[in-house]
Amino acid sequence: MKDSALYYWRLSKESPDIYTKTSNYYNIYRVNKELSDWENAVLYADSFIVCYDSIQTMNDRAEIDKLMDDHLLELHKYELSVEQKRTTNLLLVSFLFFVLGLIFLFMWRDRHRKNKYIALQKQLMDNRAETLSLNEQDICGEDKNNKLHELKEAKAGICISLFKSTEGYKRLDELQKAKPKERTKIIKNYRKLIIIDIKRTFVDVMEDLSGSCFSLTADDLLYCILILLHCPKEIVMDVMNVTSDAIKTRKSRIKNKMDKELFDDIFGD
Known part of the structure; x- marks a missing residue:
């Protein structure tokens, strides 16, 4: 039965799948060793070692590729996190500036309103003083009446x-x-x-x-x-x-x- 096994293992060693080929090389080496066919045993042992090393190299490369992919993924996550923090900080700063702008605008409008109110109060005081001065003057006539009428209209405004x-x-x-x-x-x-x-x-x-x-x-x-x-x-x-x-x-x-x-x-x- 070993001869039949060797026959089929030798046929399947041409398989494009490296794992199948490595397994076949190992089995052929083991059977030749049991049959004391040292020449073929050494030959297939070398082939097994070469294929096994290739598999290890592939696995190492796959592991390295996986580590690189994981590293790139983490790096991308980190960059996204930094960008998100930057965007959040930018929005926060923009919101603060917006609030400060609204506060300054409110203060400016309030100050403008107060200044306008003070100016109107001054105009009213000036109007009162002018009216009082005009009434105290011992002057009669149309000019005085017209002036008083103008002062009253201005006062109403x-x-x-x-x-x-x-x-x-x-x-x-x-x-x-x-x-x-x-x-x-x-x-x-x-x-x-x-x-x-x-x-x-x-x-x-x-x-x-x-x-x-x-x-x-x-x-x-x-x-x-x-x-x-x-x-x-x-x-x-x-x-x-x-x-x-x-x-x-x-x-x-x-x-x-x-x-x-x-x-x-x-x-x-």
């Missing part, structure tokens, strides 16, 4: 600008843009605030109106200011909490109390 910086103005503007159902909620929560800011901001204008027409009531003055602010009729009704007929009656009563020129300046008739 300054007060309107000052009112635009108040919370009451924001709510009044919100009220004018709101739908009927929303207006009910706004006027319920902010009616008192709107009236307080109007009276506090337009105190000079109200004093001028009272000085020109002593019989005007507090509600009459409030109505005049709302008209100066160009509030629609329904907004006036909401703020003053009155009906349309009451508004018509009040306007007619003010017309009877006030001289025609002043009435026309306010109501535009």
